[in-house]
Amino acid sequence: MKLSYLAYRNMVSKPLNLLLSLLLLLLSVSLVTFVIQVSKQLDGQLSKNIAPFDMVVGAKGSPLQLVLSSVLHIDVPTGNIKLKEVAAIQRHPFIQTTIPVSYGDNYKGYRILGTETGYLDLYNAQLMEGKLYEKSFEVVAGSTVAQKLGLKVGDNFVSSHGLASSGGEAHDDHPFVITGILKSTGTVVDQLLISNLESIWEVHDHGEDGHQEGEGGTLEEQEEEKEITSLLVKFKSPLGMVQLPRFINENTSMQAALPGFEVQRLMGLLGSGAQTVNGIAFVILLVSGLSIFISLLKTIRERRQELALLRIYGLRTGQLLWLALLEGLLLAAIGFLSGWFVGRLGIWAVSRYTQDSYGYGLQVTGPDKMEFLLLGLTLGIALMAALLASRSIFKLNVAKTLSDA
Amino acid sequence: MVKTLNLAYSYVNGAEIAFPDIELTPGEHLLVIGPSGVGKTTLLYLLAGLLPPLRGTISIAGTELNSLTRKELDNFRGKHIGIVFQQYHFIKSLNVSDNLRLRQSFPENANDKQRRHELSERLGLTEYLNEKVMSLSQGQQQRLSIALGMIHRPQLILADEPTSNLDDMNCVKVIDLLKEEAEICKSSLLIITHDLRVMSHFQNRVML
Numbered sequence: 001m002k003l004s005y006l007a008y009r010n011m012v013s014k015p016l017n018l019l020l021s022l023l024l025l026l027l028s029v030s031l032v033t034f035v036i037q038v039s040k041q042l043d044g045q046l047s048k049n050i051a052p053f054d055m056v057v058g059a060k061g062s063p064l065q066l067v068l069s070s071v072l073h074i075d076v077p078t079g080n081i082k083l084k085e086v087a088a089i090q091r092h093p094f095i096q097t098t099i100p101v102s103y104g105d106n107y108k109g110y111r112i113l114g115t116e117t118g119y120l121d122l123y124n125a126q127l128m129e130g131k132l133y134e135k136s137f138e139v140v141a142g143s144t145v146a147q148k149l150g151l152k153v154g155d156n157f158v159s160s161h162g163l164a165s166s167g168g169e170a171h172d173d174h175p176f177v178i179t180g181i182l183k184s185t186g187t188v189v190d191q192l193l194i195s196n197l198e199s200i201w202e203v204h205d206h207g208e209d210g211h212q213e214g215e216g217g218t219l220e221e222q223e224e225e226k227e228i229t230s231l232l233v234k235f236k237s238p239l240g241m242v243q244l245p246r247f248i249n250e251n252t253s254m255q256a257a258l259p260g261f262e263v264q265r266l267m268g269l270l271g272s273g274a275q276t277v278n279g280i281a282f283v284i285l286l287v288s289g290l291s292i293f294i295s296l297l298k299t300i301r302e303r304r305q306e307l308a309l310l311r312i313y314g315l316r317t318g319q320l321l322w323l324a325l326l327e328g329l330l331l332a333a334i335g336f337l338s339g340w341f342v343g344r345l346g347i348w349a350v351s352r353y354t355q356d357s358y359g360y361g362l363q364v365t366g367p368d369k370m371e372f373l374l375l376g377l378t379l380g381i382a383l384m385a386a387l388l389a390s391r392s393i394f395k396l397n398v399a400k401t402l403s404d405a
Numbered sequence: 406m407v408k409t410l411n412l413a414y415s416y417v418n419g420a421e422i423a424f425p426d427i428e429l430t431p432g433e434h435l436l437v438i439g440p441s442g443v444g445k446t447t448l449l450y451l452l453a454g455l456l457p458p459l460r461g462t463i464s465i466a467g468t469e470l471n472s473l474t475r476k477e478l479d480n481f482r483g484k485h486i487g488i489v490f491q492q493y494h495f496i497k498s499l500n501v502s503d504n505l506r507l508r509q510s511f512p513e514n515a516n517d518k519q520r521r522h523e524l525s526e527r528l529g530l531t532e533y534l535n536e537k538v539m540s541l542s543q544g545q546q547q548r549l550s551i552a553l554g555m556i557h558r559p560q561l562i563l564a565d566e567p568t569s570n571l572d573d574m575n576c577v578k579v580i581d582l583l584k585e586e587a588e589i590c591k592s593s594l595l596i597i598t599h600d601l602r603v604m605s606h607f608q609n610r611v612m613l
Binding site: 001002006009010012013305306308309310311312313314315316398399402403 | 447453455456475476480488492495497499503506507510511512514516
C-alpha cells in the first residue's frame with residue numbers, strides 16, 4: 001500500500017473538514033483564474049481589434065465612446081461627420097490610409113457597416129466563399145454572423161434601423177443580398193455585415209425621401225451633405241500621432257481619438273477592478289491555507305496513536321511527515337483542479353452572455369502560464385500549512401503515546 | 406534469537422531500572438511477568454528499539470540494535486518485530502483488509518494476499534475484511550490486533566498484556582491463538598504481563 005493511498009483515506013475520513021477546505025480553495029482559485037482569463041482575453045481581443053488603426057475621427061463627444069463605437073463596435077456612435085470635412089485630413093502627408101465607416105442599421109442585432117473594401121484588408125479578412133461586394137446592397141458577412149444567422153451566399157435580408165435588434169423600423173424596400181462569407185479572423189470583423197458606404201446612405205436617403213418628399217435638393221448638394229460616422233486612420237509617421245489629434249480637436253468641429261490610448265485607459269479601469277477581485281481571492285486563498293492548517297493540526301492530534309502505530313510498523317519520522325504533507329497537497333491539488341474547472345465554467349457561461357449582448361465572446365482555453373504559477377502558489381500555501389501543522393510529529397513519543405491510550 | 410545483556414533504562418525523572426538478562430532461542434516462547442509499574446512496557450519498547458537503553462545490549466536475530474542507524478532501526482522493527490497491544494491500535498480510516506495490507510507494506514512494499522487470507526481465515530476475520538475497524542466487536546478487534554502483530558511473519562512477536570481485559574475463557578483462547586500463530590510463522594514469542602492466569606501456559610518465564 002502506498003502512503004498516498006493512506007493520505008487519501010485519511011483525507012476523506014473527515015468529510016466536513018475536507019468540504020470546508022475544498023470550498024475555500026475552489027472559490028479563490030476559480031475567482032483568480034476567471035479574472036486572469038477575462039482580462040487576458042479582453043486585452044488580447046481589444047488589441048487585435050484596434051491594431052489596424054492609430055486614430056479615429058468622429059463627431060465630438062467622449063473619445064472612449066468614439067473608439068468603442070467605431071473601432072470595437074460595442075457602443076453607439078457619437079454622431080455623424082461631413083464627408084467633405086475629412087477630405088483635408090485624408091490628404092495629410094503623415095497619413096498612410098484612411099477608411100471611412102458609416103453605420104446605423106442592423107440585421108437581427110448584427111451591425112451593418114458601410115465601408116471600403118480596404119477595411120477588410122486591414123484586418124486580413126479573406127473570403128471563405130462568394131465574392132466581395134461591388135455595388136450597393138451587396139454585403140459580405142463575418143464568419144460569426146453567417147454561422148449564428150445561418151446566412152449563405154445569395155441570401156436576402158432587410159435591415160432595421162438602429163444598432164440593436166429590438167425596435168427600429170425595417171427598411172423593407174431595400175433588401176441586402178449576401179455575396180460573400182468571410183473566414184474567421186478572431187476580430188470584430190467576424191461580428192459584422194459589411195457593405196459599401198452608398199448602401200447606408202441610400203437606405204436612409206430613401207427613408208427621408210419617403211417622409212419629406214421634394215426637400216432632397218440638387219444632386220450636388222446631396223454630395224456635399226454626405227455624412228459618415230467616422231474616419232479610421234493609419235499614420236505613416238509617428239509624428240502624426242503627436243500632431244494630428246490635437247490639430248483636429250482644436251481646429252475642427254470633429255474630435256480625434258487614439259484607440260490605443262483609450263483602450264489602455266479602459267483596461268486600466270478594468271485592471272483596478274480585476275486587482276480588487278484578485279486581492280479578495282488571495283485573501284480567501286490564505287484563509288483556505290489556514291483552514292488546511294487547522295484541520296490538519298486537529299487530525300494529527302487525533303491521530304497521534306495511529307502515527308505512533310505507523311512508527312511501530314517501521315515508518316520513519318520523515319515518512320509520517322510526508323504522509324501529513326501528502327494529505328495537504330492532495331487537498332490543494334483537488335481544490336485547485338476543481339476551482340480551475342469552475343473558473344472555466346464561469347468563462348463559458350459569461351461568454352454565452354457577452355456573445356449575445358456585445359458580440360464579444362471568450363474562449364475556454366487550456367491552462368496558461370499564470371495559472372501554473374497559481375498552482376505553485378496554492379501548493380506552496382498548502383505545504384506551509386501542512387508543515388506547520390505537523391511539527392508535533394517530530395516530538396512524537398511512540399512508547400508513551402501507545403501506552404497512554 | 407533474542408539476547409539482552411545488562412540492560413538498563415533511565416526515565417526522564419532520573420529513575421533507573423535494570424532488567425534481568427533475557428535469552429530466547431528461535432521459535433521459543435517466553436513469559437515476562439511482574440506487577441504493574443516495574444517497567445514491563447519499558448522493556449517491550451526497548452526490545453522494539455523505540456527507547457534507547459541507558460546501558461547494556463540487545464541483539465535480535467543476530468543484529469545488535471545499538472549498531473543500527475535510526476533508519477535501519479525503523480526498517481528492522483518494521484520487518485522483524487510484531488507487537489500485539491493491550492489496547493488495540495488500528496488505522497481508523499482504513500478497513501480491516503487495508504489495515505492488514507498496510508502492515509505488510511512497510512518497510513518492504515509487500516502485498517501477500519494469500520497470507521492475509523489464510524491468517525484472517527484462521528482468526529475468523531474473513532467475513533469482516535471489508536468492515537470498518539471501529540465497527541468490529543471487542544473480540545474481533547482482539548483477533549485483528551493479533552493478526553496485525555504477525556501478518557508480516559516477524560522473527561519476534563512482542564505481546565503487551567494481551568489478556569488483561571479478557572475473561573478466563575477468552576484469556577485461554579488468546580494465549581492459544583498467540584502460541585499457535587507464533588508456531589505457524591516460526592516466530593519467537595515474548596509475552597509481557599502481570600496476569601497470573603497466563604503463568605501456567607508457559608514453562609519459560611522471567612520474573613521482573
